[in-house]
Amino acid sequence: MPPATTPAHVAIIMDGNGRWAKQRGLPRLEGHRRGAKAVRATLTAAFEAGVKYLTLYAFSVENWKRPQDEVGGLMGLLNYFLKQELKTLQKNKIALRTIGRTDALPADVRKELAATIKATAHHKERTLVLALNYGSRTEIADAARAYAEAVASGKQKNDEASWDDFARHLYTAGIPDPDLVIRTSGETRISNFLLMQSAYAEFIFTPVLWPDFGKDELHACLAEYARRERRFGRTSEQVAGAKGEK
Ligand code: FPP
Numbered sequence: 448m449p450p451a452t453t454p455a456h457v458a459i460i461m462d463g464n465g466r467w468a469k470q471r472g473l474p475r476l477e478g479h480r481r482g483a484k485a486v487r488a489t490l491t492a493a494f495e496a497g498v499k500y501l502t503l504y505a506f507s508v509e510n511w512k513r514p515q516d517e518v519g520g521l522m523g524l525l526n527y528f529l530k531q532e533l534k535t536l537q538k539n540k541i542a543l544r545t546i547g548r549t550d551a552l553p554a555d556v557r558k559e560l561a562a563t564i565k566a567t568a569h570h571k572e573r574t575l576v577l578a579l580n581y582g583s584r585t586e587i588a589d590a591a592r593a594y595a596e597a598v599a600s601g602k603q604k605n606d607e608a609s610w611d612d613f614a615r616h617l618y619t620a621g622i623p624d625p626d627l628v629i630r631t632s633g634e635t636r637i638s639n640f641l642l643m644q645s646a647y648a649e650f651i652f653t654p655v656l657w658p659d660f661g662k663d664e665l666h667a668c669l670a671e672y673a674r675r676e677r678r679f680g681r682t683s684e685q686v687a688g689a690k691g692e693k
Contacts (some may be wrong), residue, residue, distance in 0.1 A: 452672070452673035453496060453497040453498065453667070453669065453673075454498060454625075454626035454627040454649075454672055455498065455499045455500060455623055455626055455682070456498070456499065456501075456502070456622070456623050456625045456626050456627070457463075457493055457498050457500070457501050457502070457586050457625065457626070457627045457628075457629065457668075458501075458502040458503075458504070458569075458625035458627070458629070458640070458644075458645070458648070459489070459501070459502070459503050459504065459628075459629045459630070459631070459638055460504045460628070460629070460630040460631070460637075460638060461482060461486070461503060461504060461505070461631060461657040461660075462631050462632035462634055462656075462657055462684060463478075463479070463631050463632030463633075463655075463656030463657045463658070463659075464478035464479045464656070464657050464658055465478050466478075466483075466632065466656055466660040466662040467481060467656040467657070467659065468481075475517055476516075476517065476520040476524075478481065478658060479517075479520060479521055479524055480524065481658035482657050483524050483527075483528050484658070485657055485658050485659070485660045485661055486503060486528065487528075487532070487535070488660075488661035488662055489501075489661060489662075489665055490532075490535070490541075490575060490659060491535070491539070492661065492662035492665045492666070494539055494541060494573050494663060496665070496666070496669055498573075499557040499572070499573055499574065499623075500573075500574045500576060500622055500623065500648050501573075501574075501576065501627075502546070502574050502576040502577075502578060502622075502625065502641070503576070503577055503578065504522060504523075504578045504581065504638075504640050505521075505577050505578060505579055506548070506578070506580055506581070507545075507577045507578075507581055507582055507638065507639060507640075508548070508581065508582035508585050508639070509578055509579075509582065509583055509639070511580075521597075522552070522555075523554050523603065525559075525577075526555055526556050526559050526578075529556075529560065529563050530559065533563055533566065533567075536563070536566075536567050536570075536575065537566070537567065539573065540570045540572050540573060541567060541570055541573040541574065541575050541691070542564075542567045542568060542569075542570040542571070542573065542574045542575070543560075543563045543564050543567045543574075543575050543576075543577070544564065544574055544575070544576045544577075544622070545560060545564070545575055545576070545577050545578070545579050545627055546577075546578050546579075546586070546618035546619055546622075547578050547579045547580040547581030547582075547585075547586075547618060548580045548585060548589075548645075549579050549580060551580050552579060552581055557685065560577075560579075567643070573663050574622070575620075575662040576610070576622060578640070578641075579626075581618070582594060582639045583588045583639045583641060583642035583643065584642075585641060586617055586618050586619075586638060587617075587642075587643065588615045589616075589618070590613065590614075590616035590618075591616075593616040593618045594608075594612075594613055597616070614643075617643070617644070619641070619644055624644045624645065624647065624648065625641060625644060625648045626648060626649065626672070626677075627648060627649050627650075627651065627668065627669075627672045628640070628641065628645050628648045628649070628650050628651070629650075629651045629652075629668050630651075630652050630653070631654075631655050631656060631657045631660050632652070632654070632655070632656050632657060633652065633653075633654040634652070635652045637680050646680055647677070649672055649675050649677065651668050651671055651672070653668065
């Protein structure tokens, strides 16, 4: 059993692939290729450490603005990753889920995603969530539309609505909120990632560029998380008291 201080849900903004490549005089896509290797290493290490949900910000709604060859390269990498990693997902009993407007992704990627999601849907212990064509504001707009439809059809009573009622319409429905959000590459922004879901998350901003991230860097983040005190609005004394009662 992992210690109670292990976050159940870790979400990562994988940043710094471009700079990693530039520092070495390599094309940006080579940075993304090394980034995909870091995904593999981090995925295994996270689930081995007892993490139940790992969410990776792989492509944002804003990333379409990048040069076409980079976008195409990223889609190709994703396709390749899905084909390569199915064995790992099955062996480690990991289900794949996506969040984002995946219907706008290229047909071959959609096909590979659908096949992988279907093939791993029976795994209930661990979930890899890929944020693809994801943006928090788009998610909230989509949820508001779905919520309004539920009210109009009588499925939802608006005057009794709670946050949980609304959250059922987010892409993340059924996924617990992230406990820990990590951003690599020294940038200290959230960049439209899980804005509502990370309301009580701990944040770690590490200077490590994403291609250099892996097992050791993840363990360092988990150790830092274990030292944090999460209060959820209570006082430090109340939190200490609640721990003592257990
Ligand atoms: C940010 O680095 C990274 C991305 C926009 C893409 C992330 C993609 C991968 C890690 C590889 C493919 C993903 C999977 C799941 C196989 P950046 O390019 O913005 O870096 P920079 O800020 O240094 O330019």
